[in-house]
Amino acid sequence: MLTSVSLKGIRAFEAVARLRSFRAAADELNLTPSAVSHAVTALERAMGVSLVDRSSRGGRLTDRGEAFYFHVRQAFDHLRRGLEETSLAMPRLLRLHAAPSFAAAWLTPRLQKFFAAHPGIDWPAPRRDTRN
Numbered sequence: 001m002l003t004s005v006s007l008k009g010i011r012a013f014e015a016v017a018r019l020r021s022f023r024a025a026a027d028e029l030n031l032t033p034s035a036v037s038h039a040v041t042a043l044e045r046a047m048g049v050s051l052v053d054r055s056s057r058g059g060r061l062t063d064r065g066e067a068f069y070f071h072v073r074q075a076f077d078h079l080r081r082g083l084e085e086t087s088l089a090m091p092r093l094l095r096l097h098a099a100p101s102f103a104a105a106w107l108t109p110r111l112q113k114f115f116a117a118h119p120g121i122d123w124p125a126p127r128r129d130t131r132n
Contacts, residue, residue: 009043012036013051014076016059017069025059094123 015025016036026033044051051065061069098107115121 004046005043006039006046009039009046010072012039013043013065014069014072016040016052017061017065017072020059022059094121096123 012025012029012031012035015028016022019025019028022033022036022040025031026036029036031039040052047068049064049068050062051068053060053062053065096103096107115123
């Protein structure tokens, strides 16, 4: 069953369920309300169950939709925490390539101020050209 369910559909459903609106979900996902509705419909079709009550305005969930949203919300929260923990642990590096004359005259004098304003960004030591 998992192969027939798209992550795009789950993402659209999560936004509709959380925001209780197809339009608000569409705005958040940078999609049209129609695209969000189609993604949720495809998810419902793949699961064989109705998740959103379309007889009422907005994104009112069915009982099955509420039950599924409980699990989806937990999964998305877990993913969000994992992304935050992982991205904070990863170094944020700044790599620049510039002509030596530009680097000496313009770039280098400004780097100290840049790094003072952005303390979370590191820059690697310059690589030595080992070609002879």
